[in-house]
Amino acid sequence: MNIHLEIFSPVQPISNPMFDARGVKVFIKRDDLIHPMISGNKWRKLKYVLKKAQHQHKTHLVTFGGAYSNHLLATAAAAAKFGFKSTGIVRGEQVDNNTLFLCRLHGMQLKFTDRDSYRDKPALFKQFLGDDEQAFFIDEGGASAEGALGCSELVDELPEIYDHIFCACGTGTTAAGIINGLNNHQHKTTFNAVPVFKNGGFIKDEIDRFLTHPANYNVYTDYHFGGYGKANHELISFIKNFVADTGILIEPVYTGKMMYALYDLIEKGKFEPGSKILAIHSGGIWGLLGMKDRF
Numbered sequence: 001m002n003i004h005l006e007i008f009s010p011v012q013p014i015s016n017p018m019f020d021a022r023g024v025k026v027f028i029k030r031d032d033l034i035h036p037m038i039s040g041n042k043w044r045k046l047k048y049v050l051k052k053a054q055h056q057h058k059t060h061l062v063t064f065g066g067a068y069s070n071h072l073l074a075t076a077a078a079a080a081k082f083g084f085k086s087t088g089i090v091r092g093e094q095v096d097n098n099t100l101f102l103c104r105l106h107g108m109q110l111k112f113t114d115r116d117s118y119r120d121k122p123a124l125f126k127q128f129l130g131d132d133e134q135a136f137f138i139d140e141g142g143a144s145a146e147g148a149l150g151c152s153e154l155v156d157e158l159p160e161i162y163d164h165i166f167c168a169c170g171t172g173t174t175a176a177g178i179i180n181g182l183n184n185h186q187h188k189t190t191f192n193a194v195p196v197f198k199n200g201g202f203i204k205d206e207i208d209r210f211l212t213h214p215a216n217y218n219v220y221t222d223y224h225f226g227g228y229g230k231a232n233h234e235l236i237s238f239i240k241n242f243v244a245d246t247g248i249l250i251e252p253v254y255t256g257k258m259m260y261a262l263y264d265l266i267e268k269g270k271f272e273p274g275s276k277i278l279a280i281h282s283g284g285i286w287g288l289l290g291m292k293d294r295f
Ligand SMILES: *Cc1c(COP(=O)(O)O)cnc(C)c1O
Pocket: 040, 041, 070, 071, 141, 168, 169, 170, 171, 172, 173, 174, 175, 254, 255, 282, 283, 284, 285
């Protein structure tokens, strides 16, 4: 089967009186529109991983994630679409939620494991799938050189050169890919990473692991709102206003934090008047369903 998705990810302007006051122009790349389940950066990260699995004649994708992992869901949906079996190894005790329901609906087998064992993913792979010759290991979040390669293609699609690009970071694979893409095109764009974890400084090592050339970029570590999956009233109310103002859904785990950071930095006058800034909508809006009671 040909592993291919027709990409629809337009760049759209976002307007706000505060942007006019600061003299900046803001755009958003709608990777969230790529696919409802294989959403945003998750398709980009999986594309070459799936091709590699296919090349090795593997028919069973095995990957890892937390109970709300967008990557698990994307892998389940991609496996179903492209004719693979799939297994998801989930961190923590057995639970059910919207994400895991959608994973199962796409035919993914779920295996739950305690947090200690979860740390050693190759060992889990061996334990659960050691005698399945068809099984293909995909790291948590799709973190891999193939994942970064897929993400670098985002830059090929850009209609113009921006002064800044902003992106939310989990594993840093998407960030690395975009930085590599900017380098390939010799764009003089400043890349800005917004890690969604506490103490996000470590993301630099994770990003650098997948860079094809050394590069400078900014990391804003102050927008984690207490840690992964955490949110406060300010973030939630920012998201409500953003969605109501723009008609574009964002969520509290990734894109909400990245957008909040961008608005905050613009407001603080961080960017020269005349700057063109592109935010990457990396998808993941199903995450909203897990946090409805916060709104
Ligand atoms: C997974 C995910 C990210 C993180 O991507 P990394 O490549 O792991 O840094 C960002 N945004 C959304 C919406 C995601 O689902």
